[in-house]
Each structure stands twice: as C-alpha cells, then as structure tokens.
Amino acid sequence: MLIKIGIDLGTENSIVYFGRLSEIKGLWTLIEAARLLGSSADIQINIIGEGPLKQSLEHRVRSLQLKNVSFLGYMNGESLFKEIKNSMFAILPSEWYENNPMSVLEAFALGKPVIGSRIGGIPELVKDNETGLTFEPGNAEDLYSKIEYLMGREDKIVEMGRNARRFVQ
DSSP states (O other), X not given: OOOOOOOOOOSSSEEEEESXXXXXXXXXXXXXXHHHHOGGGOXXXXXXXXXXXXXXXXXXXXXXXXXXXXXXXXXXHHHHHHHHHHSSEEEEOOOSOOSSOHHHHHHHHTTOOEEEESSTXXXXXXXXXXXXXXXXXXOHHHHHHHHHHHHTOHHHHHHHHHHHHHHHO
C-alpha cells in the first residue's frame, strides 16, 4: 500500500543540504553560491550534517558575514525529515562521482526536488525540469543561477516535487 503524501512548497523559505561535511561534497561551492545570493535574497540555506570541514565552513560563513547560512548539525529520523519537508528544495553540490546518492532519493520521497551537480549518477536521478535541476560541478555561478531560477517559480517547485515523489514510488 502506498502512503499518500501531500506535495507542497514547504513552510519555510529555505533550502537544505544534508549529508557529510567533507571536501568531496562540494560545500565550498554551496557557500560561494550563498555569497552570490546575498542576504537580500530572503532565503535561508540550512546545512545539516557533521564532518571534517564543519569548522572551516563555519569560519568561512562568519568571515563572509553570511546571514543566510545556518549549520544545524547532525540530524536523523523525524527531525531530519521535518527539516527537509519544511524546505522548498534540497541541494547536492557533490564534486565526486556518487553512484546513487541516498540524499536525492530521500528528498524525492518527501516530495522535494533537488538541485544536484552534473556528475556521476546524480543526473540519472535529477532530471532537468522534471525532478530538479543540475549544474556544473564546482561552478558556484551555475548553482546560484539554478537557485535563483527556482526561487521565483513556486509552481515549478511543487510540480518537480510531485514528479520526484512519483519517481521513487
């Protein structure tokens, strides 16, 4: 029996990254995209996870005085799912050849589209304008443009979220 989940925009004006905070995950690219967005964008980027880069990333965010980036630490279970559900979409800026990233499937299962880097198996899951958007790995300007594109298209976020949910069902 399939569980019906309502697909919505989320209750917060936020986007989420969840996963390990390590070099291969492309988090420097995400921080640079956040800088390009600036605090005037009125969107919060929540970074969930722990790892060897956490202190360096937090230092970079402080030095750039980015008010639109928060580090929420490690989460799992219901608290993680709630944070993803409350967001508009998820981001996977990986710069490594991930085969079948669980974070994409988890976001999809919760009805959230993903902006993912065009590397490894990510583009096999994240289909442009169907289940999310892809960008060139390591290219903060390309990632920024994809975030900007979705921010003004709530109907597109909901549509891609529905498609993403259908994909995992």
